[in-house]
Amino acid sequence: MKISFLSAFLGLSGFYTAEAQLSNANNVGPTSALSAKSKLCNVLDYGAKADGQTDIGPAILSAFNNCAKAGGATIYIPPGNYAQATWVTLSGGSHYAFQLDGIITRTGTAGGHMIIFSGATDLEVFSKTSKGGIQGAGVYWHKQGKGVYGPRIFRFVKCTNWSVHDLALADSPAFFIVVE
Numbered sequence: 001m002k003i004s005f006l007s008a009f010l011g012l013s014g015f016y017t018a019e020a021q022l023s024n025a026n027n028v029g030p031t032s033a034l035s036a037k038s039k040l041c042n043v044l045d046y047g048a049k050a051d052g053q054t055d056i057g058p059a060i061l062s063a064f065n066n067c068a069k070a071g072g073a074t075i076y077i078p079p080g081n082y083a084q085a086t087w088v089t090l091s092g093g094s095h096y097a098f099q100l101d102g103i104i105t106r107t108g109t110a111g112g113h114m115i116i117f118s119g120a121t122d123l124e125v126f127s128k129t130s131k132g133g134i135q136g137a138g139v140y141w142h143k144q145g146k147g148v149y150g151p152r153i154f155r156f157v158k159c160t161n162w163s164v165h166d167l168a169l170a171d172s173p174a175f176f177i178v179v180e
């Protein structure tokens with residue numbers, strides 16, 4: 001299951017022009033273009049540091065709650081190496097994007113999901129450079145004998161009109177994307 005989903009996902013990542021035109025063709029995916037989400041909510045302005053060790057979790061949540069949730073905005077994670085020690089749930093929100101151009105590596109050891117998008121509509125999750133992604137570091141999880149069901153990377157709960165494209169999800173301890 002895990003492996004076949006990974007290869008399906010990597011196949012998808014080859015389309016670097018997916019953006020919102022998915023919706024133009026088939027009425028799937030986000031209903032508005034990225035140009036309509038131009039207010040940048042840079043996580044570096046909300047406490048993130050590209051130092052490979054500062055927990056980016058609170059900065060993502062703060063950028064969402066204080067900047068992106070109202071819409072017309074993009075949570076922006078610039079190129080660089082980040083660590084994620086605590087998990088976040090982005091509740092609600094519409095008409096926003098999540099642009100991951102850096103690499104986030106899992107350092108936290110809780111179960112659950114690293115990032116949950118819940119109840120959002122018109123949501124686009126992507127990497128503009130196709131070089132952003134999340135390193136789940138599952139090999140360490142399993143080496144520690146912590147069991148099969150480690151944390152997942154993304155979970156989408158009751159979201160409508162959304163897409164994920166052009167980013168890499170590597171070595172999740174359990175599933176890469178859960179859609180509920």
Ligand SMILES: *[C@@H]1O[C@H](CO)[C@@H](O)[C@H](O)[C@H]1NC(C)=O
Pocket residue numbers: 027031121122160161
């Ligand atoms: C999702 O998109 C469809 C097609 O554009 C639209 O009819 C529908 O109202 C949208 N749903 C929400 C919750 O905005």
